[in-house]
Amino acid sequence: MSIQAVAWALDQYIRDAATKLVLISLANYADKKTGECWPTVAKICEESCQSKSTVLRRLEWLIDRGLVVKIAVKEESGRQRANIYRLVFTRMLTPDDEIPGPACSALVLGGGFLPDTPIDTPEGVTADTLIEPSYKPSVSPIAPKGAVGDVEIDPEKGWETDAGYQRLLEVFAPSLAWPKHRGYRNWRKLNDHDKAAAIAMVSAYREYCAKQGRKMSDPSAYLSGTFRNFKKTTVVRAPMNAAEAALRGSMAPGFTGGVLVEHGTDAWAAWQAVADAAGLPLRAIVYRRNPLVGRQSDATGKYLPSKWPPSRDGPDRLQRASGE
Numbered sequence: 001m002s003i004q005a006v007a008w009a010l011d012q013y014i015r016d017a018a019t020k021l022v023l024i025s026l027a028n029y030a031d032k033k034t035g036e037c038w039p040t041v042a043k044i045c046e047e048s049c050q051s052k053s054t055v056l057r058r059l060e061w062l063i064d065r066g067l068v069v070k071i072a073v074k075e076e077s078g079r080q081r082a083n084i085y086r087l088v089f090t091r092m093l094t095p096d097d098e099i100p101g102p103a104c105s106a107l108v109l110g111g112g113f114l115p116d117t118p119i120d121t122p123e124g125v126t127a128d129t130l131i132e133p134s135y136k137p138s139v140s141p142i143a144p145k146g147a148v149g150d151v152e153i154d155p156e157k158g159w160e161t162d163a164g165y166q167r168l169l170e171v172f173a174p175s176l177a178w179p180k181h182r183g184y185r186n187w188r189k190l191n192d193h194d195k196a197a198a199i200a201m202v203s204a205y206r207e208y209c210a211k212q213g214r215k216m217s218d219p220s221a222y223l224s225g226t227f228r229n230f231k232k233t234t235v236v237r238a239p240m241n242a243a244e245a246a247l248r249g250s251m252a253p254g255f256t257g258g259v260l261v262e263h264g265t266d267a268w269a270a271w272q273a274v275a276d277a278a279g280l281p282l283r284a285i286v287y288r289r290n291p292l293v294g295r296q297s298d299a300t301g302k303y304l305p306s307k308w309p310p311s312r313d314g315p316d317r318l319q320r321a322s323g324e
Contacts, residue, residue, distance in 0.1 A: 002027065002028075002030050002031065002032035003032075004032045005027035005028075005030040005031075005032060005035065005087060005089075006024060006027045006028060008027065008087070008089055009023045009024045009026075009027040009087075010024065011092065011177070012067065012092065012093045013093045013094050013095050014093060016058075016061075018048065018050060018054065018058060019058045019061055019062065021047075021048045021050075022044060022048050022050075022055055022058040022059060022062065023062055023067060023068070025039070025043075025044045025047045025048050026039065026044070026062075026068065026085050026087060027087060028047075030085075030087050034086065035086050035087035035088065035089050036084055036085070036086045036087075037084070037085050037087070038073075038082045038083065038084045038085065039082070039085075040082050041055055041056065041059075044059075059085075065091075065093060066088055066091045067087065067088055067091050067093065068085050068086070068087060068088065069085070069086040069088060070083050070084075070085055070086075071083060071084040071085075071086065092177075094179060094182075095182070159180060159181050159183075159184035159187075162184070162187070164187075164195050164199070165183070165184055165187050167199055168183075168187070168195075168198060168199050168202070168219065168223075169183075169219065171199055171202045171203075172202050172216075172219050172222070174218055174219055175218075178218055178219075182218070182219075182220050183218065183219035183220045183222075183223055185220070186219075186220055186223035186224050187223055190223065194227075194228075197227060197228075198222070198223055198227040201227045201230040202222075202227075204230040205222065205226065205227065205230050208230065242309075242310040242311065243274040243309035243310055243311060244274060244277070244278040244280075246304075246305040246306070246309065246310055247271065247274055247275060247278065247280060247282075247304070247305075247309070248278075248280065249305060250302075250303070250304050250305055251280065255303075257303070258303040258304050258305050258306075259303065259304060259305075259306055259307045260287065260295075260299060260301055260302070260303050261301050261302060261303075261304045261307055262299055262300060262301035263284040263300045263301045263302075264300075265301075267307050267308050268284075268301065270308055270309050271304055271309055273309075274309045282302065283302070284300050284301050284302055285300070285301070285302055286298060286299075286300050287299045287300070287301070
């Protein structure tokens with residue numbers, strides 16, 4: 001088992017989980033120096049919980065992308081032995097590099113070894129064994145990302161001199177292995193206001209991910225619209241007066257005591273005015289007769305901090321009008 005090979009497999013950008021599981025299964029048996037392994041297809045099927053036909057298709061996909069080189073081995077009698085698979089440690093798949101290209105073909109022709117890596121060939125394979133490249137282009141050329149009409153825009157040029165984008169990378173601190181030009185495509189689509197907001201919201205996004213226990217996405221996904229969810233808006237609230245504070249306190253969980261203010265009285269109307277001004281619900285409750293607490297008959301109302309709402313100017317005007 002090679003931890004380095006498994007780590008290499010985990011870092012590959014492969015959308016299909018079944019395909020990545022096949023690659024991890026191969027990496028589990030790979031030699032950390034040569035990248036070679038020879039598990040049987042049945043063993044890979046057992047570890048990845050897939051059928052033989054599915055595993056073979058996934059292997060062909062990995063070979064076609066230059067991640068794996070297959071070496072067929074036969075005995076002197078012509079009997080087929082287990083294939084040898086060589087992992088190409090110099091090959092890394094990214095979201096923009098899922099389709100094989102010329103660089104992939106060159107790696108396969110070279111065998112996928114790192115420079116000056118000692119090679120230990122397994123039994124039955126000599127240093128002169130010819131490895132035929134399995135890469136065969138099967139797609140027609142496509143326009144590069146960022147092309148508009150007949151004008152091609154190279155997103156890999158310009159990001160190094162963009163001070164705003166450099167500031168975003170400095171604040172965001174993405175992985176060193178992440179290709180910096182990828183995020184520049186989305187950065188160029190933003191106006192000046194959104195660019196400033198994207199930089200300012202990085203700290204809020206990082207704090208949110210830390211609280212949720214989740215990993216931060218790369219800057220490309222963040223710039224595609226994630227940062228807009230963290231724009232801070234300041235809501236200016238009017239200072240809370242004493243009456244509103246008292247009413248909110250009576251609505252808080254655990255409030256006890258207070259004075260029963262009956263519905264339909266002048267005191268209730270005064271509290272209702274406070275509730276309407278604060279946008280709070282004031283609902284009356286039916287309290288059954290209870291001689292032990294001094295209620296000789298049913299009463300409809302609510303227990304509030306005081307009979308009349310407190311005021312900076314003294315008693316409420318309704319209280320003054322009633323002569324209390």
